[in-house]
Amino acid sequence: MASTVKNVRSTFELSGRNYIVTGGAQGIGFTISRAICEMGGNVAIWDIQDKPVDDKEFNTWATEFGSKTLFVQTDVTKKESLEAAFKKTLDVFKTVDGCVPSAGIAIDKPFIDQTWDEFNRIQEINVRGTFFAVQMVARHLIEQKKPGSILLIASQSAHIALPGYRMAAYNTSKGGVMMLAKVLGVELAPHGIRVNTISPGFVDSDQTRNIREAKPSKREGEQMWLAPPNQRLSKQSDLTGAAIYFLSDASIHTTSADIAITGGLHAGTIDGLISYEK
Template sequence: MFLEELFSLKGKVVLVTGGGRGIGQVVARGLAKAGAEVAILQRSEPKEAIKEIEDDGNIAYWVKADVSDEKAVDTAIAKIGERSGRIDVVFNNAGICIHKGTLEASISEWRQVIEVNLTGEYIVARSAARVMMEKGIKGSIINMASMSGSIVNIPQWQASYNASKAGVIHMTKSLAIEWADAGIRVNSLSPGYIATPMSTETPQELKDAWLPLMPLHRMGKPEELISAVIYLASDSSTYTTGLDLIVDGGYSLV
């Protein structure tokens, strides 16, 4: 019972960006199973993700916004406040990747990745933190980073993605210090190669190159990230802030 209470999210409202597919969808369902009411923020309605959560007997709903659109995010978060009365946790998950070498990628593609992965997470974190502070909530913000924020992936070239995720890690540390007095904890999660559409739809020659570099000789499963997010979201991590939690099967160690 002690551990169940420590890791419980019962009574908490959790905002998940990009929760309609991949890691976001799997983790959103896990957060709901831990007791959270889940609000999924993304541009299109995540019907399947919401149905899964509701079929489990839990609560989820959709708020529409593009994470890089400040006004749309503020409006969406205001709607969550009106419907649920509070926001306790943010899983800042939405992200994109463009596998192109620097000389081939356009500046517009660079900006697109930075706008979604870094600026988008900044916009969502700031908007949610404002609500938490107004209501006196000692919340938790979990920013999606990547092992790519600490290492350079090979053989694919993705400078924009790597730079965006390195930015997320340092932004997280900066916000952790800035918002500590308000009782808001800010941490980042850095997965390795996870078997989601973003990675499984990549060319086979890339995956063939990745596998020999993986100490566990396999890609991770989205389900293997649930416990890490629940730890950072729950009261079990009330003295943890500014952490970049790497879950990559040891990839970045070699």
């Protein structure tokens, strides 16, 4: 009987594949975009900003990795903007093999004080923007009769109530994203389309920095790195290995799955600060 064991290294390659990353002008989306290029893929970044925060680095990927890159200013809350971005992407890449909708916002505010408009804005970007970006990509893959991989960005907030943070609207949105990946992984499997999630913990970024600095005391802000069992903030590069795994053929039989990258916080906390200074 011939051996069915295959070499592992090549299954992580993304050579010749094209991916869309929303919210990729900075933060997690930017880091995952770079990782896609490093592994041989091409990337189209869609973002509300007019250019990447680190435009100089973005412009090196084509020469450093031999990848095609595209940046499209896009508002994921607007149907017409999404459709225009997708058309422009296909004009350049001709086809896509998957997407990583990472556009997202959060607020840290007591539940009883969160407003109608704040809630709606979070759901529009985090959930609806993700839903319809994925829908366009899935429809294209089905029409082209080709397999694909879609990676959604959930959060530790889809697993737990964060110690020291009051983010009900955000938790709700990320719970929705995780459930969306589960149901789409099932529904789209007959078409060879896999849908998975990663759940980042407290990642060192402008967003988490702003939330931390808005805390009434330094002690409450410190819970971001003291509450996780590993007792540190996540780096954006902590996420890229799992992202490439899900986008590549290394995870060819994996769908509707989640990898929590939280320093252990999704499982609990023992020594983290859980009290509040008045």
